[in-house]
Amino acid sequence: MTSTIHRRRIEVLADEPLIPAIVRIAGEAGITHYTLMPTSGGAGAHGRWRDDQLSGATSKVMLLAVTSAEHAAAFIDRLAPLLESHHLMLLSSDVEVVRGRKFD
Amino acid sequence: MTSTIHRRRIEVLADEPLIPAIVRIAGEAGITHYTLMPTSGGAGAHGRWRDDQLSGATSKVMLLAVTSAEHAAAFIDRLAPLLESHHLMLLSSDVEVVRGRKFD
Amino acid sequence: MTSTIHRRRIEVLADEPLIPAIVRIAGEAGITHYTLMPTSGGAGAHGRWRDDQLSGATSKVMLLAVTSAEHAAAFIDRLAPLLESHHLMLLSSDVEVVRGRKFD
Amino acid sequence: MALDALLQPVVLFFLLGALAALVRSDLAIPEAVAKGISLYLMMCIGLRGGGEVAETGFTHDMLLAGGAGLALSFLLPLPAFWLLRTAGRLDRTNAAAVAAHYGSVSVVTFATGFEILRQTGMAPAGYMVAVLALMETPAIITGLLLARAGGGDSLAPRGGLLHETFLNGSVILLLGSFLIGMIDGKEGLVSIAPVFDVPFRGMLCIFLLDMGLIAARRLLDRRALSLRTVLIAIALPLANGTLGVVVGMELGLNAGTSAAMGILAGSASYIAVPAVMRLALPAADPGLYLGMSLAVTFPFNLTLGISYYGWLAAHLYPLLRS
Amino acid sequence: MALDALLQPVVLFFLLGALAALVRSDLAIPEAVAKGISLYLMMCIGLRGGGEVAETGFTHDMLLAGGAGLALSFLLPLPAFWLLRTAGRLDRTNAAAVAAHYGSVSVVTFATGFEILRQTGMAPAGYMVAVLALMETPAIITGLLLARAGGGDSLAPRGGLLHETFLNGSVILLLGSFLIGMIDGKEGLVSIAPVFDVPFRGMLCIFLLDMGLIAARRLLDRRALSLRTVLIAIALPLANGTLGVVVGMELGLNAGTSAAMGILAGSASYIAVPAVMRLALPAADPGLYLGMSLAVTFPFNLTLGISYYGWLAAHLYPLLRS
Amino acid sequence: MALDALLQPVVLFFLLGALAALVRSDLAIPEAVAKGISLYLMMCIGLRGGGEVAETGFTHDMLLAGGAGLALSFLLPLPAFWLLRTAGRLDRTNAAAVAAHYGSVSVVTFATGFEILRQTGMAPAGYMVAVLALMETPAIITGLLLARAGGGDSLAPRGGLLHETFLNGSVILLLGSFLIGMIDGKEGLVSIAPVFDVPFRGMLCIFLLDMGLIAARRLLDRRALSLRTVLIAIALPLANGTLGVVVGMELGLNAGTSAAMGILAGSASYIAVPAVMRLALPAADPGLYLGMSLAVTFPFNLTLGISYYGWLAAHLYPLLRS
Ligand SMILES: Nc1ncnc2c1ncn2[C@@H]1O[C@H](COP(=O)(O)O)[C@@H](O)[C@H]1O
Ligand SMILES: Nc1ncnc2c1ncn2[C@@H]1O[C@H](COP(=O)(O)O)[C@@H](O)[C@H]1O
Ligand SMILES: Nc1ncnc2c1ncn2[C@@H]1O[C@H](COP(=O)(O)O)[C@@H](O)[C@H]1O
Numbered sequence A, B, C: 001m002t003s004t005i006h007r008r009r010i011e012v013l014a015d016e017p018l019i020p021a022i023v024r025i026a027g028e029a030g031i032t033h034y035t036l037m038p039t040s041g042g043a044g045a046h047g048r049w050r051d052d053q054l055s056g057a058t059s060k061v062m063l064l065a066v067t068s069a070e071h072a073a074a075f076i077d078r079l080a081p082l083l084e085s086h087h088l089m090l091l092s093s094d095v096e097v098v099r100g101r102k103f104d
Numbered sequence D, E, F: 001m002a003l004d005a006l007l008q009p010v011v012l013f014f015l016l017g018a019l020a021a022l023v024r025s026d027l028a029i030p031e032a033v034a035k036g037i038s039l040y041l042m043m044c045i046g047l048r049g050g051g052e053v054a055e056t057g058f059t060h061d062m063l064l065a066g067g068a069g070l071a072l073s074f075l076l077p078l079p080a081f082w083l084l085r086t087a088g089r090l091d092r093t094n095a096a097a098v099a100a101h102y103g104s105v106s107v108v109t110f111a112t113g114f115e116i117l118r119q120t121g122m123a124p125a126g127y128m129v130a131v132l133a134l135m136e137t138p139a140i141i142t143g144l145l146l147a148r149a150g151g152g153d154s155l156a157p158r159g160g161l162l163h164e165t166f167l168n169g170s171v172i173l174l175l176g177s178f179l180i181g182m183i184d185g186k187e188g189l190v191s192i193a194p195v196f197d198v199p200f201r202g203m204l205c206i207f208l209l210d211m212g213l214i215a216a217r218r219l220l221d222r223r224a225l226s227l228r229t230v231l232i233a234i235a236l237p238l239a240n241g242t243l244g245v246v247v248g249m250e251l252g253l254n255a256g257t258s259a260a261m262g263i264l265a266g267s268a269s270y271i272a273v274p275a276v277m278r279l280a281l282p283a284a285d286p287g288l289y290l291g292m293s294l295a296v297t298f299p300f301n302l303t304l305g306i307s308y309y310g311w312l313a314a315h316l317y318p319l320l321r322s
């Protein structure tokens, strides 16, 4: 049976215009591999929204990054102060991967 | 290092026309914040499907809600009886967030 | 309160043209139920990419399958040797479901 | 007429799509584009109909046709329900859901039929577009009554199902475009004709290419379809369509308009009704009602049905008029 | 003119969309299609303007109009900011973000106004398209200065915000199409006119249907909008538009061109500016600035504003010329 | 001719897109729309070609051109493979994958060349569309043989790779539209010409704007591209294109048709082949083969290649005929 290693699964939901900046911050935290997933709508403390590609200002993208506990912690530390001001959602959970090195 | 709090990550996959109703039920369970994610196809006990925007009747949407254990339980209790009849998929897992209050 | 059962949540990110083959392999591992989710871009060891529907050769799809530990292990065993050569990402995590039998 | 009709680009593109799906090609039209075109077609149909009514004004025929359309949409599900329960061996819920589809109408079948009839000099009256819009929803109500379903279901929307039914996007867009067409009249529409009139047939080709793909893929995954249901999905349009033509004739409508009435009666919905049924009768199997209406009845009407309704109207006309 | 303008298909489709959203219909245009059409409209406008300038060549009027446009875009946010701070009771950041929107312009409002003015024989000069492009971005700079925001924000892009501002997709596409229009001239554009000229009005109808849906849905979810902000969202276009018309007149531009200047000054951005503001002033509420510009000002301009600016220009013209 | 060709709207929009990407603007065409347009272009090309063949009927030239096309597609990958292995220093798998792209063809390069040749009075024969379709797939087989790859790979589809290859969506749509064009003939297509003929050039502009964005963005992320591979991506079209023109001439095809043969031989696939290669040769780097074909060869052909093939054909013609 293939052995798996534990890593952190980090998910950040952010407005589309903010994604390049968040990717940059991830890089600063040592996270260079990620996947972007589309969303179609939602609701939160700042009201409802539905995907709007017109200006892109109110469409949100989910950034998924699987990484080591250290990098995850560094990323969270950098992002934490921005969560409230930038209406971000940050999730962190446990995940298992096969090729451990690939997700450091 | 930023401290994180444990919450429940609830995911519900449902046909697009059912989403407003499910959002309503979530609200009754005290869950008012959520994110909708698109899907492009799949297969289950009721056969294969691929996204069809024509009538929307057979395109499915994934509703993601991060909430407290109590609200999650209340939501699951309300949804459980509908899972089979409405071809829903309900997933619940552990997740860590930074701003605990925001996800109660 | 509705009782939930633990299952494995398997996620595989793969180039669109590979999905049918991966679905086939999942079937061989006893996994016949799955959901496909779109992605819009990302970066990894093989560089950045953004969704391209022109040839579909460089757009990636996330396959989500919730299943029993055994089936999950069988699937991972079959997929492990292909991960590197086919630029796949395989994630496995714990998830709770209501109707256990449905996710065996 | 049959063969000519079959060899028209619109039909050939449908067959091309079906063929591509049957040989399991990966050909696919982006869903967003297909959806956009289907909305576009509704705007075209609505504007065209409204523009013509703006010229002819309200006529006696119009009221007759409207009343007949409403009646047909309300009543056609009843025999269909009976047939599906007996010959089709479906349970009450599924039978009711399917019956509603056959009482309602298919916008694209109507559009294609309209084009084909125009080609053969049997252009239907413009007000039939209004009849089309009128016929979309009543069948849903009959279907729900047959299923004994109400707002009882805990997922049924607050406002009740009628809201979902009458404010369905396709209904609103069709009626709204029809009104705009009536307000602006043909002259007022000239400036937008390059979009909503001239390219209509061509756009229909692209849409039918997609419909061919969708229909054939449903047929391949025919889990829900049995030989019985397939046969019924051919018998219902024939019966309903014939009835529609005869009703039109009896009301004194001209041949083309009666043919259009037949097309409406014989067609089955795959946009408005499925969306409501999924919500109102979740226990009903979408694979069944979409399989029957989209994978069997739609192709049948497109390839044979329309020509038959046209032929019937053309040949009954002299008899009934003499 | 007002009523005629209101009954044009373009406006009626906007109202249809708004109505559908208000009655909570599920009607929706796929985002990809809406985005595609908005890019298409920019290409059309750019090509048309460039083609005309290629004929007229650079004129004195053109320079005057361009300078005036730049000045208006830079300065209009100042009084707006003051009004939003005092009467609107907004904090500095939100006031600055909103002010930037009103200094900038709305491409679709301009396009619709252009069509309506042409219909009434007041076709503006082609170079106003260049003025449109010039006016999109300066207001953003003023807005950022008013908010005292710079690259300080840790999420601000490396290249600073000016890059985001001037290389915004809509700005590039508009200017690029304008240049292509100038290079190829009207003759060179003949072969692509069937796409970029003839169908323009019709495509605008589809786009405005979507705008109606978006605007009304924002209005329904008017969490961020107060009566004060709604009133300001009507007062600003009136004031700015009037100023724009007068400035155009004073510069000796003809009536139609002055009206266009009024439309530009009176319109508020909902594409370029929100995208930059979301990044530059994250603390500002998108619900507020998009609510005001998209849900209030845009419909106001479309239904009344444009007609008013045109009327004003038509009546001031003789006075000032005599 | 070169400069004229460069200043045509189609090319200018490609350059605009490339420029926007190079300055890192966020301009982007929704993928669904781009995909929709690429399918539309294939339908147009197929219908047009089929319509013309319906008039001319099958000719001796047609068979010659078809045979030559097949041969070129099968054989061109061989010298390309050798060049990529030696000068390009690529491993067997990557060399084989890239070689297959250059044996196959680019539909949009052909379409653009067709338009440019028509402008300069060198309209190629309609049957070249059939040759285009014939040339899409044989090179894939040669490529797979060169890579010594078969169904061995555990991910290779059940039906083997030939299914993927010959039933690729673009191949089916092109051939299907060609057949429909032949069946209905030019008269039969008149009613859909407003969609599939008149707007062709304009739609091509929008598509090329997107291609410019995609190509330039690939170039910016040229991880996989070395100077060697870039030079080869320019040498191959020149060599293959010249060969194509000469072959056409030798077969006695007229200048325009020979130029089209050169365009086909000189162009590289970026739709059908990558999709199959990703599946058949997963070890091959998509960044490499898409980078070469899309980011280097496509722009080269569009800006210089097409004009060169046309020039060559125009000048060789008299020589060979005398
Ligand atoms: N508890 C939650 N669960 C799922 N999504 C959330 C949650 N909270 C916020 N979001 C998403 O994040 C977006 C911004 O959150 P907020 O800043 O609270 O408006 C919302 O519109 C939702 O799409
Ligand atoms: N075990 C599973 N893993 C992932 N997705 C599932 C699973 N079971 C069901 N689904 C999704 O839920 C849909 C409805 O499930 P069913 O009611 O079993 O047909 C399926 O079409 C899948 O998209
Ligand atoms: N650690 C990671 N977290 C999230 N997504 C990843 C990660 N590694 C790889 N991916 C995704 O998988 C794709 C292929 O990975 P690679 O083979 O490393 O290029 C990347 O382009 C990403 O979209």
Ligand code: NA
Pocket: D076, D101, D102, D103, D104, D105, D106, D240, D264, D265, D266, D267, D268, D269
């Ligand atoms: Na019917």
Ligand code: NA
Pocket: E076, E101, E102, E103, E104, E105, E106, E240, E264, E265, E266, E267, E268, E269
């Ligand atoms: Na303004």
Ligand code: NA
Pocket: F076, F101, F102, F103, F104, F105, F106, F240, F264, F265, F266, F267, F268, F269
């Ligand atoms: Na080639």
